[in-house]
Amino acid sequence: MRKAVHRIVLVLITAVLLSPMLMLLWATLHVGIHWSLASYIGLFHDGHFRRAMGRSIVVSLGAVAVSTIILSPSLYLVYSRFPKLLGFTEGLTLMPFVIPGVSLAIGYITVYSSGPFPLSETPILLPFAFSILGLPFFFRSYLNGLRTLQVRVLADAAASVGCGWWRTFLQVIVPNVFPAILGGALLVFALSMGEFVITDLTVGTVFSTFPVYMDSIFMYNPSEGASMAALSYLITIMVVMMVGLFVSSVMLRKSRPIKRSD
DSSP states (O other), rough: OOOHHHHHHHHHHHHHHHHHHHHHHHHHEEETTEEOOOHHHHTEEEHHHHHHHHHHHHHHHHHHHHIIIIIHHHHHOOOOGGGGGGHHHHHHHHHHHHHHHHHHHHHHHHSSSSSSOOOTTSSSSHHHHHHHTHHHHHHHHHHHHHTTTTTHHHHHHHTTTTTOHHHHHHIIIIHHHHHHHHHHHHHHHHHHHHOHHHHHHHTGGGGGGGGHHHHHHHOOHHHHHHHHHHHHHHEEEHHHHHHHHHHHHHEEEEEEEOOOOO
């Protein structure tokens, strides 16, 4: 009885999660009484769409790079050297959840409109803004990975053979928490691909990304806008599945017993 209830709940949750994408696919593929891929084929013939999608991918990868290169060693430093500050850091990383996106965008415009870093209305600002927006997701995934390790034991063992802090981090810690870093990076990438408010307010049409272009198209061509939304669902699902398979293969390879040679 309990297994049946669990299966019913799982089916209902899956239906709720998939229903928006299925309805979008139905609306974009079912034209009159016929099924057609014309709306999707037309997207790839649209040069503006290809440029907007390419810009979103580049900016999202930039946000992933900022999160990985800057936040990974910083959070590890707090976790290993200043554990008493971990609670404060964890609360600080939740600020993007508390502050609305409009307020964040206005803050970016105010700070970066002048001064030594006039990045407002330039695409350079977006990877840094998106990395801050995805900080709660990256921090939680990364912290869970660190908590599965005996970090102090590994650091002491590395120091005993002459490894410095950076070498310990790059050659000992990173390989062990790589699936957690990859999971956090995936969340940052997915969030950056769909971010609209900060992009529209800080850069606008100067650097039209996929969400901004989709919003402008939806105003006068709802069918094409719906096709873009469905395509974004499919791209996100494909990326999640590929990363999930990669992480599973890595974890399976690590869990295999080492064969002893006679």
